[in-house]
Amino acid sequence: MSSNNHHIIQLLVKRQRGEALTEEEMDQLVKWLETSGFDRPLTHLSTDEQWMAEVLADPRGISEDQVSLNAYVPERWGRRWLRSGVAAVFLILFACGAWLFWRGWERMHPPAADAPHTGRDIPDDAGVVFIGSDDRATRVDTLSVETTFDREGDYRLRKIDSNGMAYEKQGIRARPAGEKQRISAQSPGAAGGRTLLRLVIGRRRRQFHLRLPDGTNVWLAAGSRFSFPSEGREATAPFFLEGEAFFDVVHDPGKPFHLQTPRGEDIQVLGTVFNVEAFKGSQETRVSLFSGLVKLMAVDYDTVVRPGQQVMIREGQPVLRAIADSAGMMSWIGQELFFHFRNTDFNAAISQVASWYGYTLSNPDNVKGTPLTCDLRRDPSPAGLVRQIGYMESGYAYLRLQGHVIQISKHPF
Numbered sequence: 001m002s003s004n005n006h007h008i009i010q011l012l013v014k015r016q017r018g019e020a021l022t023e024e025e026m027d028q029l030v031k032w033l034e035t036s037g038f039d040r041p042l043t044h045l046s047t048d049e050q051w052m053a054e055v056l057a058d059p060r061g062i063s064e065d066q067v068s069l070n071a072y073v074p075e076r077w078g079r080r081w082l083r084s085g086v087a088a089v090f091l092i093l094f095a096c097g098a099w100l101f102w103r104g105w106e107r108m109h110p111p112a113a114d115a116p117h118t119g120r121d122i123p124d125d126a127g128v129v130f131i132g133s134d135d136r137a138t139r140v141d142t143l144s145v146e147t148t149f150d151r152e153g154d155y156r157l158r159k160i161d162s163n164g165m166a167y168e169k170q171g172i173r174a175r176p177a178g179e180k181q182r183i184s185a186q187s188p189g190a191a192g193g194r195t196l197l198r199l200v201i202g203r204r205r206r207q208f209h210l211r212l213p214d215g216t217n218v219w220l221a222a223g224s225r226f227s228f229p230s231e232g233r234e235a236t237a238p239f240f241l242e243g244e245a246f247f248d249v250v251h252d253p254g255k256p257f258h259l260q261t262p263r264g265e266d267i268q269v270l271g272t273v274f275n276v277e278a279f280k281g282s283q284e285t286r287v288s289l290f291s292g293l294v295k296l297m298a299v300d301y302d303t304v305v306r307p308g309q310q311v312m313i314r315e316g317q318p319v320l321r322a323i324a325d326s327a328g329m330m331s332w333i334g335q336e337l338f339f340h341f342r343n344t345d346f347n348a349a350i351s352q353v354a355s356w357y358g359y360t361l362s363n364p365d366n367v368k369g370t371p372l373t374c375d376l377r378r379d380p381s382p383a384g385l386v387r388q389i390g391y392m393e394s395g396y397a398y399l400r401l402q403g404h405v406i407q408i409s410k411h412p413f
Contacts (some may be wrong), residue, residue, distance in 0.1 A: 074080055122223055124200035125137075130157065130165070131198040140165055141205075146232065146355065152197065152230045155213060155301060160356050162335065164209035167197070167232070168358050195230040201243070207333060211357075215381055217259070219246040221334050223279075233257060239267070244277045248335050249292070251379070261285050265313060266297045275304075275329060284314040288323055290330075339385075342370040354406050357382045363408040369397035 014021060022028070037064050123129060128140040132150050143149055144158045150157040160166045188270050201208050210218045220226050224243025224253040231237075238258040242286045249257045251271025259267040261278035263285055272292030278285045287296055288310040296303045296311055297316065304317045305311050308326075312319050323329060329336075337355075341349050346369025359382065371392060379385055383401050391400040398409045407413070 027302075034051065047260045090235065092177075120360075122200055123201050124204070126205040127202040128205065129198070129200040129202075130209050132194045132264060133197060139339055140208075141202075148306070152195075155230065155232075158358065160211070160358065163207070164211070164356075166211040166358050167213055167228070169213045169232075194239075197230055198227045198242070200225050207336060214252065214255075215250045217248040218377065219336055221245065221332055240276055241276055242280045244275070244279070244332070245282075246330065248273050248379075251292075263313070268295045269298065284312055286310060286312050288326075288329055290323075290326060292303065306339070322343045336378075337374045338377055341374050341376070343371045343373050345371055346393065348400075350408070353385060353389070359401075359404045359406055359407065362405050363411045365408075367397045367408050367410045369393050 007028075011025050014025075093138050105264055113145065118277070126141065130138045130140050130150065132138070133152055140149065140159060144160055145161055145402050148156050148158045155167060155169050158166050158168060165393065189381045198357060199208075199210060199220065201220045201222055201224045205222050208220050210226070210228075212218065212228065213234075216233075218226065224241070224245060226243075226245060227240040229237040229239070233252065233255040236255060236258075240260050241306035242262050247257075247259075247269075249269050249272050253270055257269045257272075259269075259276065260331075261276070262280040263266070263278065263282075265278070265285055267276065267287060269292060269305065272294055274292070274294055275288040275289040275290075276286070287294060289305045289307055291307050293307075294305040296305060298312070298316070298318075300316065301318055303320065305313055305320070309320055310322055310323050312321070339349075339353065346367075347363070349372045350369075351361060353359075356378065372389070372392060374392065376388060386399050386406055387399045390397075393399065398412050400413050
């Protein structure tokens with residue numbers, strides 16, 4: 001670039017900045033305009049920025065690169081801000097799109113709950129395995145009825161019949177000298193600072209029953225895993241299910257029952273009878289409600305389920321529909337929801353009821369009663385059941401429930 005062109009650039013920049021030019025410098029600019037071929041008056045150097053930019057970028061000797069050395073700031077920085085703005089908008093749109101995509105992916109593939117079942121295989125036979133807070137496994141199906149096979153603090157586990165066990169709260173028990181405390185937040189069954197106890201049902205077993213300390217009953221289907229806090233609902237910690245289970249939950253407004261599934265759903269109930277199908281690896285979760293009220297919560301939704309409805313969650317979307325065949329849906333439980341008495345001796349029948357609930361009998365008069373033929377539902381609370389038997393035995397035997405004792409008399413109380 002010639003020294004004359006370089007000088008003209010300096011004059012143009014000064015003019016554009018609004019700096020004063022000498023008469024000699026003004027004459028030089030006028031002569032340059034007359035000979036350069038730009039058909040514009042001198043005033044356009046300060047009023048027409050676009051034309052000024054064209055002049056400074058003219059290929060006939062005044063290049064944009066050389067102008068930049070002379071600090072033509074307004075136009076160069078304007079272009080840079082424009083490019084930066086476009087890039088920023090693009091990045092924002094890309095980030096929003098990525099976020100929306102991820103939220104959609106989460107809804108269709110919710111994160112698996114941090115279930116405590118990992119590492120415990122499901123038996124291939126009809127076995128039932130209980131895993132305590134110290135991670136010691138017990139084959140419950142091989143134990144005799146009425147066997148107490150584990151203690152967790154103030155609670156005990158007892159086999160109540162050939163197909164069921166109870167987790168019961170006992171009175172404060174003095175720990176023998178030298179016995180180690182079995183409940184520990186560092187135990188393998190710990191989750192969220194709470195100790196979890198685990199129950200695993202064999203693949204060839206029809207079902208197995210568990211009664212919790214508050215009277216809630218749970219029937220677990222074959223191939224299921226169930227974990228529950230060592231303090232029951234007192235801990236306000238969630239329960240975990242992998243598989244299928246039927247729940248009859250005791251109503252307690254102050255202690256909601258929270259059940260979590262492998263796909264991350266959280267089922268919240270107060271007092272409810274419902275069935276859950278939530279197998280690990282399955283593409284859907286189903287909750288069928290028979291009484292009460294259930295709220296189902298996940299990443300992007302919460303759904304209220306009412307009696308007679310079933311909600312199916314697939315690809316992160318809940319779909320409500322009416323239960324078409326409630327009897328068929330409960331068929332896997334069989335007759336386990338009832339006591340079946342067929343001309344059963346009164347004392348034998350009432351002993352079976354007392355054993356199932358973990359109660360004791362008081363029959364000082366050795367009342368014989370009359371044989372029973374009926375089907376009685378295994379309610380979470382035995383009070384109604386004892387009352388029903390009392391009505392049927394009226395005139396032969398009189399019953400009442402006092403604490404954990406079923407009292408029998410030949411006279412009305």
